[in-house]
Amino acid sequence: MGLSTDEIMRVSLDLVGWDDVPADSTVYVSGDDIETALVGIDLESPEIRLAHDLGYDLALAHHPTGMGARLDFPEVLDTQVEFMTAHGVPEDAAEEAVADLRSRMDHGGHSSNYRHDPSVAELLDQPYLNTHLAPDEYGRRVFREVADDLAGDATAGEFVDALATIPELEAAETDVRLRVGDRDNDLGDVAVHHAAGTNGGASVARAYFEHGVDTVLYIHVGAGDTAELREEFADAGKSLVVTGHIASDAVGMNAVVDALEERGVECDTISGCGIGRDD
Missing domain, CATH: 3.40.1390.30 (NIF3 (NGG1p interacting factor 3)-like)
Known part of the structure; x- marks a missing residue:
């Protein structure tokens, strides 16, 4: 019996002991009984179609491509302030340092076609998710x-x-x-x-x-x-x-792949995932 998409997201969170799914990570198309996955740093419409055509149960990406993971991305920038203040940067100075980045990410998400890649996965009925902050x-x-x-x-x-x-x-x-x-x-x-x-x-x-x-x-x-x-x-x-x-992204995503394979999910890696990994 394979894993569900929610259980696979949980595997990535468990690597760092987190309970909640971060704003930059989401399940675009849910699925159950997942036994095989195509895993990459960037999996967009062509790779979603590739996963479907090759018969993978899941397309698992690192970088977010749409929906809330794109639109709500500025929420994870709060972590930048947390890191800076932990090193002695005053909170007002930290907030000022992140203000332009937060605005650019908000504008970028708002103007993006946040439905593009998820809608391809929906049309193909291809289970698809991304996990970003936890592997990082x-x-x-x-x-x-x-x-x-x-x-x-x-x-x-x-x-x-x-x-x-x-x-x-x-x-x-x-x-x-x-x-x-x-x-x-x-x-x-x-x-x-x-x-x-x-x-x-x-x-x-x-x-x-x-x-x-x-x-x-x-x-x-x-x-x-x-x-x-x-x-x-x-x-x-x-x-x-x-x-x-x-x-650097592969460091965390390789750990996700290792954890999934320990749970019985057979993973193939492309798009940068798998660099330096012992197969």
Whole structure:
């Protein structure tokens, strides 16, 4: 007897001990007795059709594609404020740092075709869900453990090298980048800013740096944000480490796949999921 879509969502939440489904994760088309799944970082209309045509019981994506997971996405940005205040950033400064991002995500969701991919799954009667924040939280804890295991006098370069030994990051075609700062910078206080919906851009990293954080980890960042931060902090002993988007997402999604296979669901991985995973 296979699992239901709700039970599969629960498997992802159980990895990090959460009870509630985050706003960026949802079941688009429900299903029962799921024994096979096509799992990927991005599964949209073509991959939904692929899952259907190949006979998979479920299309399981990481990134949200529509419905509430897209429209309510700004709610998960509250986590950005929680992370910043935990590192000593005053709440008003943290809220200000996230304000533009929150507005952009709200406008983007409101203008999106939030029905497009889910409606394809509905037409095909293809069970389809995405789980985003919980797998990212799993990955954040992995990165946090790497930082915590380093000696107190560690450098930013040593942090980069230690992160690069994580199987998904080691196997990826991208590498771990030090986008701002020098390898010999003191690692100091590290903010692992992952599992907050998306990266916080220059404004969030700036808030960390201005309130005593020495090193910020993002899994991706834009070129414009990097340029801003380099101009302001390149000579201030501050470091921005960027681990690589898809490889970093694979850390959590590979854990979801492992947990599902332990429950008897046969999983095939595409679209970035499976990087560095022992089959």
